[in-house]
Amino acid sequence: MTRRRPPRSASADDLLATLGLLTAKARQGAERQRARVDLAEALQREMLPETLPSLPGLQTAARYTPARDGLDIGGDWYDGFVMADGSLGFSIGDVQGHDVEAAAFMGQIRIGLRAVALAATDPGEVLARANDLLVSVARDLFATCTFLRFDPLEWVLESARAGHVPGVRATADGRCEPMQDPGGLPLGIEPGEVYPVTRRSLTEGGSVVLLTDGVIEGPAVPIETGLARVTRVVGAGAAAAVSADDMAAEVMKAAEFTGHTDDAAVLVLRHDAAANRLRPAPPSA
Template sequence: MSRTGPQDHGDELLTRLGTLTAQARAAAEVQRSRVELAVALQRGMLPRGLPEADGVRLAVRYVPANQGLNVGGDWYDAFTMPDGRIGLSIGDVQGHNIEAAAFMGQVRVGLRALASVDSDPGELLARTNELLMTLGGDLFATCTFLRLDPETRLLESARAGHLPCVWATADGRSGLTEDEGGPPLGVQSGADFPVTRYRLDSGGVFVMVTDGVVEGPSMHLDEGMDQVARLAGVAAVARMDVDALAAALIKGATEVGHDDDAAVLVIGHDEPAGQP
């Protein structure tokens, strides 16, 4: 009769451990590849450059949520519309996977395409919402869309479940926009998205962010939004370059302890010629 000794049990255990280790490595490699693909998809969907117009200053910052094996679906966009005005959007897709990144691309492309048909921010969000509803699926996205007239400095805003914007004037006043807004995109058919109008002061700034900038384990949302408003106010008084403000805001996002995407879009307007 044969006997199985301790050596045989040890060999069997080592074999099983080796198999499990190989399987774990293979699974991790697949997931890592998915994250790399999603990050590449995200970056490929972001604009290559920003539109230019007399007096208008734009700056952006974006940090993807690729901590661990997660990836988010935040985006920003800025482009010149057929009528010469500038379209600006920022948003956040539910979820942290490659599906969220792909859905982000659908929303951003849909907004751009429909903006060539109707540039009114409220109608644009309504049309995009209906388009997403026809596609089906379980994902949704929050979004703010702004239309800026460089000549009059008129900002028209429509919001779909997204965070309010932050404003600051050259005399140091700052705060949050109080527009009504509508539901996130892809949730409710027939939704309305009211338009609110603002005037961008010379020397002032308008800031759009995603929640990765202002909310996380180390900071409550209200505290994070107040921090952005304070920084924007200081920047406007100091005549800080919009690019420097965007960099400061994205750096401040590290304080919230987030594992989400973080996106910032800053809009500024130069002082009229001849003024200090």
């Protein structure tokens, strides 16, 4: 005797139909989100520089990586270019937000900094002018940033900070510490903000490493803990005289310990001692 399954009730059929519709909507939503994330990541990578300027006695390198979960993309950047007076300008920063709008805003800031640096060479003035420019366009977003100016004649590094996380400086003898320089508010918040400039004479060989908070902060990792980890990595690398490219790769690995819920960027300048530098030559981009 063959048993027959009892017919489904109308309510069961309705439930299955509803679940099917919800599953289809969820799939469509996931596909739209994936497309949005892919677009944000493409914008990010297309707007980052393909090369960085360098000089005899100065190596530069950088890394960028999106968040591990693929959702928080679009705000971090790094840049390097030759300024009007022949010095080298470098910037790194992080835009509030993680989406296509943040990626587009990042591109505007990067271009704005370059434009301002055509008329100003002092890092504090560059940030101040860029800040006033961003405030004037009345966007809801803001950005943290560190701007460096490397003088190839004096072998001096000048830096200014707009609410950004500290960088790390190390010398070839293994001394290493975070660059807890004074700074001002993030860009795009208040007009007329002042950004103090810190000046360092590079009398000893070593490395300067700039990064974004995605490298040193995560859900269970406070900034102080992540920064201490990166400081140890940079100190060991400087003592071992690793290349700028290897240093950037090692520092980026620190993001794995944070949970990597944010995108992350690293910018490295590895320099010889001022006394050992070669005769200044035109910088190469």
